Amino acid sequence: xxxxxxxxxxxxxxxxxxxxxxxxxxxxxxxxxxxxxxxxxxxxxxxxxxxxxxxxxxxxxxxxxxxxxxxxxxxxxxxxxxxxxxxxxxxxxxxxxxxxxxxxxxxxxxxxxxxxxxxxxxxxxxxxxxxxxxxxxxxxxxxxxxxxxxxxxxxxxxxxxxxxxxxxxxxxxxxxxxxxxxxxxxxxxxxxxxxxxxxxxxxxxxxxxxxxxxxxxxxxxxxxxxxxxxxxxxxxxxxxxxxxxxxxxxxxxxxxxxxxxxxxxxxxxxxxxxxxxxxxxxxxxxxxxxxxxxxxxxxxxxxxxxxxxxxxxxxxxxxxxxxxxxxxxxxxxxxxxxxxxxxxxxxxxxxxxxxxxxxxxxxxxxxxxxxxxxxxxxxxxxxxxxxxxxxxxxxxxxxxxxxxxxxxxxxxxxxxxxxxxxxxxxxxxxxxxxxxxxxxxxxxxxxxxxxxxxxxxxxxxxxx
Numbered sequence: 001x002x003x004x005x006x007x008x009x010x011x012x013x014x015x016x017x018x019x020x021x022x023x024x025x026x027x028x029x030x031x032x033x034x035x036x037x038x039x040x041x042x043x044x045x046x047x048x049x050x051x052x053x054x055x056x057x058x059x060x061x062x063x064x065x066x067x068x069x070x071x072x073x074x075x076x077x078x079x080x081x082x083x084x085x086x087x088x089x090x091x092x093x094x095x096x097x098x099x100x101x102x103x104x105x106x107x108x109x110x111x112x113x114x115x116x117x118x119x120x121x122x123x124x125x126x127x128x129x130x131x132x133x134x135x136x137x138x139x140x141x142x143x144x145x146x147x148x149x150x151x152x153x154x155x156x157x158x159x160x161x162x163x164x165x166x167x168x169x170x171x172x173x174x175x176x177x178x179x180x181x182x183x184x185x186x187x188x189x190x191x192x193x194x195x196x197x198x199x200x201x202x203x204x205x206x207x208x209x210x211x212x213x214x215x216x217x218x219x220x221x222x223x224x225x226x227x228x229x230x231x232x233x234x235x236x237x238x239x240x241x242x243x244x245x246x247x248x249x250x251x252x253x254x255x256x257x258x259x260x261x262x263x264x265x266x267x268x269x270x271x272x273x274x275x276x277x278x279x280x281x282x283x284x285x286x287x288x289x290x291x292x293x294x295x296x297x298x299x300x301x302x303x304x305x306x307x308x309x310x311x312x313x314x315x316x317x318x319x320x321x322x323x324x325x326x327x328x329x330x331x332x333x334x335x336x337x338x339x340x341x342x343x344x345x346x347x348x349x350x351x352x353x354x355x356x357x358x359x360x361x362x363x364x365x366x367x368x369x370x371x372x373x374x375x376x377x378x379x380x381x382x383x384x385x386x387x388x389x390x391x392x393x394x395x396x397x398x399x400x401x402x403x404x405x406x407x408x409x410x411x412x413x414x415x416x417x418x419x420x421x422x423x424x425x426x427x428x429x430x431x432x433x434x435x436x437x438x439x440x441x442x443x444x445x446x447x448x449x450x451x452x453x454x455x456x457x458x459x460x461x462x463x464x
Contacts, residue, residue, distance in 0.1 A: 003425075006435040007283040014279065014436065015272050017421060022271065024460040025442050026449065028386055029318055030337075030344060031379040032369055036451045041345055041368035049340040050106045053328055059114035059145035062138070063319055065333030066131075067121035067351055068092070070158050073192045074262050075180070075222060075250055079335040079349055080121045088351075092334075093130045095355030097137060099332055099364060104141035112145040114327055117319045118152040124159040132166045139170060149174060151213070156202035157194055161209070168210035175206050176215040176246075181222055182233045189223040189267060196236050203240050213303070216242040220277035221250035223267035230277045234284045244305060245290060245298040246320070247281045249274070251461035275464060278439070294386060295441045297321055314387040321387065334364070342376070344369045374404050374450065381408070382445045389438065391415065392430030411447040418444060439464060 006014075026033040053060050068089055069080050083089065116138070123131070144150070151174035152167060167175075179199055180192060187193045203214050216237055220230060237245070252268060254260040269277070282292060290298035291306045293314065299306040308314040308323040315325035318337045329339040331347065334354035338345045345368035348354040357364045371379070377394060385391050393412060397405045415431060418424050423437030423444065437444060442463040446452055 003434045004436075005286070006279065006438075007287065009436060011276070011279065014439070015275060017436075018275050018439070018464045019271070021440055021443050022462055022464045023443070025446050025463045026452070026460055028382055028442060028445050029316065030339065031382045031449070032344075032371070032375055032451055033449070033455075034346075035455055037344060037346065037367050037369040039367050041365055043363040043365050045343060045370065046338070046345045046363055046365040046368070047106060049328075049338070049343055049345070050103055050330070051108065052340075053107055053330060054111035055108045057110070058328075059112040059148070060328040060330055061115040061117070061317070061319065061322070061324055062113045062142060063329060063331045063333075063336055064096070064116075064118050064123075064138070065120065065331070065336040065347075066092075066118060066123040066126050067334055068125050069120070069122045069155070070125055071191065072259055073180075074190045074259055075192075075219060076259075077251055077253070077257055078119075078121065081351060086127060089126055090130060092351050092355060093126065093134055095351075095358045096333055097134060098358040100134075100138055100141060102358070102363075103330065103332070107142065111142055112148070113142050114145045114148055115319070115322065115324050116144070116148065116150040119319070120153060122155045122158055123152055124154045124163045128160070128163050128166060131163070132170075135167075135170050144171065151176065153178065153217075156199060159202065161205055164206055164209040164211070173211055174213035174215065175211045176217055176244075177202065177206075178217045179237065180217065180219045181225060181230070182236050183224070183229040185224045186222050186229065189263065200240060203242070213243045214240075215244040215246065216240065217246045217248065218281070219248050219250050220281065221252075221269060221274040223263050225269050225273075225277065227273060227276050227280060231280055231284070234281060238284070238288050243300050243303050244293075245285060247278060247296050247298070249278065249296070249461070253459060253461065256459050275439075292435070292438065294321055295438045309388070312388045312390070316383055316387050338365075342371050344371070377404070378408075378448055378450055381448050385433070385445050385448075386441050389433035389441075390430065391424065391433070391444065392428070407450070408448065414447045415444065 067079055067081050068083050072082050150172040152172055153176045156177050182196055206214055252260060285298040286292055291301055293299050293305055293309050304323050305321060313325050315322050317329050317339055331338040334347055334351045335349040336347045345365045347364040348357055348366050354364045377397060393408050397408050422434060423440055424431040424433055
């Protein structure tokens, strides 16, 4: 089906829609969303889920959280800790190895990973010998399946050529560099300063080291940003020829994230200016040869992510958009999240408390959610919408329980105003999301969230 490209729609129409539909809502990196989860998750449930990982030869994904950074970026909402103490990082890596060894003892024979991703924090801030030793042990205990993908998030300012090569030697081929913005005033405001030449040299170094996929992360809505300065950043980034791009909207939540209180609200762009930046990114990158993926990602047409989107097999988890549809996810490290077929489990957040639990012989899992049949079905609907831009009710909805089918039909009926707004079009008994609708995926997902009406006290970012 052919749709009007986003760049051909009048901006005033988009701005008016955004002003009417801009509410606070979940990002739907998971369903049920994290505020629904509860503390005191039974560790034996986590242990049983680990024992079932890969039991039938199905590989799974592994995420490792390395939480330390050299300095604080004021926009950051990640679980990260500033330290210059080598002993602190060494103590954390010791605990991480304890968790890895204990998990490996519970895994069935022949368990393999299909994806391995390191996030943080700044994973490459960990001293190189500690990082290399941990990766060697992980790959020995949980080997890669054929064509396993290994990827990492980095701050180019602390990522040395030595670390790039040790990663490449261990099969890492995709690297995501947090650039965010290239304007000096914006960089100064958010405490993340570097030059285009530094980023250009870094991407060249990464490719020389053996990385075949170089991703760049940008953030719009930051203090001191304007559409003019943002356009200059977009043009410069295109000259780096990244394989994938992410354009995240800055979530200003100073009541929840204390260091964001250092940012002056009067320096933040107005709502129309902020949305205009996202529109400019869509127009610029799709016009320059990248394809839109989801509502904030772009990929080269030959990239696996773009192919997965075209073929309707794109998926999403806490590592972001992924081609690994249906993969269980094992999380290692403080605050790391595991996503199993019937549960979500999150580890203890503070790194020292996480380490203390493991040294005491306990699992670090402390928070989570057991999914029932309704949760799993709603999760499937929401994820298919967020990833592959399709809204349809599975045939088995009525088989779960009699009230669910009626609730989901009501949710579908509630989408009719969105159809009138041009966000979706009817197709095969369901809906397909238009390019305009991709800006409002979170709004389209919210009617299918069975917990949302009970989450009035949760602090969500704005949907647009």
